[in-house]
Amino acid sequence: MRLEGFGLAATTLRGWDGEIYRRDAEAALTLAGGGSDRSPLSGGAQGPGETPTPILHLANFPLPAVRGDYGGGAVELMGRGGVFISLLEHDPAEASTALFRHSGIPWPLRESDFDPRQMQRTISGQAGCQRFFTHAGRAFCLYVAIGSYVLRSVLVPEVNAALATVEFG
Template sequence: MARRADAYGIRAQAPSDWSLQIRRRPGPSAGAGVRSVGPTGDRASVPVDGVPHPVLQACTRPIPPSTGDFGGGLVDVLGPDDVFVALLEYGSEAADHGLFATQGVPRLAPSQFAGNRMPRHLPGMSASQHFFSVGGRAFCLYTVIGSHARRMALVPKADAVVRTVSVTDAATMRREGGMP
């Protein structure tokens, strides 16, 4: 049976042996002044607009409460068969242009993964990062695999989780009171 998560207008599922959660980033009082625009691993990152936005995380290992938005504290201990997926929302004012101009949740492919896509080198591991918009909402998808050499086997596992992601559009979220 699959694990399911549904919160803040984001839904996803993962295999039953994965961890899966959707939470809101800590608000300004917990991390005032911290700005997150890339895979920083900050424990309490706050988007540039200062509004707490949702973060979806899925992993083949348990996700400790102290895990950073981009997997800080967790990706360091991934084994060669492990996968970590993070979907971070940014302010809707960023949606549909610039870095977030690409539309739709991306598909993952082994060719998109490389060791130099991680914030710091972790031997043998690789990552991919995609910025995009869905329904007037801006997102970053950051994925880490425990072994670049095993990417042909690991990336399809990550992609299977990513393909289950669905997002409620910004207009509906505002109408229902689910977006600031």
């Protein structure tokens, strides 16, 4: 299935699930104030005065309806063979900051890019990878979690196959 929205596009691979969404300004303010439009685990909400930005989720398992921007509520459900990908666009003003100094798409990823200490929250056996970058003047964070560090040689090619479908509008 092809997903398109908010200047991002991707094609879900066979057996994969995905969604592109954006928090509206009111929902972002609610989240910043401690409420929730999607999940109490959400991590990418904008603060007051910031531009709502798109978020792309891809997973090789069914995504739960309630989940955080970085996969809270989803990665806890994935098995050893699970892959969760989150591509979050940040406020355009952040594109010129040091955090986003890497210019260009940071994939394909390597097995050595994954580490259990790269998880947003440590989950036994899982590993993560996080990259901040700019592309066409837009600031992004790529966050990927895999269900098994031991199986990274099998899972990382799946990650790269899914990322190869991502397009920027």
